[in-house]
Amino acid sequence: MPSTPAQRCSVLVLADTTHDARGAVEPLRIDRVDLRVCPDPEGFVAAGDAFAADLVVLALRSLSRCREVLQLLYGGERAGRRGRQRVLLLVDKDTVREAFELCREGVADDYVQHWPIPLDGYRLRMSVHAWLRGVAAVRAAHGAPPGAAEAPTVATAAAAAAPAAAAPQRVPQVLLVDDDPFQYKLTRMMLADCGVRLVWRDRAASALQQLGDDPPQLVLMDIDMPQLDGIQAVRELRRLPGLGQLPVIMLTSHSDRERVVQSLQVGASGFVVKPFSKKMLLDVMAKHLKLPGLDASGPPTPATPAPHLP
Incomplete structure (x- = not known):
């Protein structure tokens, strides 16, 4: 336990x-x-x-x-x-x-x-x-004292006038764009104890809509996908207002080195090679996103086996 x-x-x-x-x-x-x-x-x-x-x-x-x-x-x-x-x-x-x-x-x-x-x-x-x-x-x-609980949301004029710093801290959102459901399961398991919310889209087109409606703090983008591939998606993403600095990490295989270069040229922030370990993924993500589930010493060592995913 x-x-x-x-x-x-x-x-x-x-x-x-x-x-x-x-x-x-x-x-x-x-x-x-x-x-x-x-x-x-x-x-x-x-x-x-x-x-x-x-x-x-x-x-x-x-x-x-x-x-x-x-x-x-x-x-x-x-x-x-x-x-x-x-x-x-x-x-x-x-x-x-x-x-x-x-x-x-x-x-x-x-x-x-x-x-x-x-x-x-x-x-x-x-x-x-x-x-x-x-x-x-x-x-x-964020300096919350031990045992502190968030106050319930109440829509009042006083609350609306309160400074933005008083608002509850939102859990960082990571968007995974990959057409492989198994890759989603693995990534979800790797990030389960890192204090982030993982959202998955299996098509780049729907991911671009997600970016406009609810921008994440970081994107994990597979390169090889049907219809709209990862390189084209990054090119389109960089054209969206306000997303010029959004970190985008490309997910690739060993045979995709040339495509990795292409993705970096269109605006990707980095890449990780499949199949990757939890440590490899977190090391790349930590360069672009502060992971609240990790301390300064790096990724936690799990005390128990990873749970089985049906």
């Missing part, structure tokens, strides 16, 4: 039944983790306004219902909350592919199989711990 974060963190749970809630909550009874369980979506959204949760867990049998609840939770003026919270889905074996798509779209961050087999409590705890370590690191980096 990995060490728990020094700060107290909070988890908000919505489940279809008391049995499902118990199955979701029992593995999360971890020291210094505050739990709040809601029996209905209305209470869940209300609790989201009053309870500054670090992690949101949905144990709902219907993933379309999950999507609806999350739209309510992060709709309108609540949208800024999404970047500060991790969304975890508990799913059954028949909805794993749909859950994967929700993660690919950025609606959720991770999923763990719950039904019909007993919940994989080990993987659930690993996913929770990885995120909470990142949350603790973000708070520590």
Whole structure:
């Protein structure tokens, strides 16, 4: 079991039944983790306004219902909350592919199989711990005292007039553009405890739209992709307003050296060769992005094996 974060963190749970809630909550009874369980979506959204949760867990049998609840939770003026919270889905074996798509779209961050087999409590705890370590690191980096919790968002004139420095720190967002789902799974696992939110797009065209709507702090761009390849995508990216300095790391194979040079010529910031290790990826990313989940000594050494990804 990995060490728990020094700060107290909070988890908000919505489940279809008391049995499902118990199955979701029992593995999360971890020291210094505050739990709040809601029996209905209305209470869940209300609790989201009053309870500054670090992690949101949905144990709902219907993933379309999950999507609806999350739209309510992060709709309108609540949208800024999404970047500060991790969304975890508990799913059954028949909805794993749909859950994967929700993660690919950025609606959720991770999923763990719950039904019909007993919940994989080990993987659930690993996913929770990885995120909470990142949350603790973000708070520590910005001077939040141990045990501090974010105040709930309240739309008032006084809040609007408050200085920007008082706003809650948003978790850095990393955009992965790669047409290989397996590469997404590997990258998600590598970055799980680094205090960043990973968003995946499997086509460069949709990634360029993502950049305009919600700019990340760093982009990981595969070179070889159908329709619009990584080099063309970087060329288009550099033409977008305000993105001239956005770090773009190219993902390439050993045979792509000439294309790496081409990508650097059109504005890429660096590259990493596939297959790459976690340390290789973090070393390149750290040159362009401060990773809150890492200290000055470099990448953390995992205390436990990496969780299995279905």
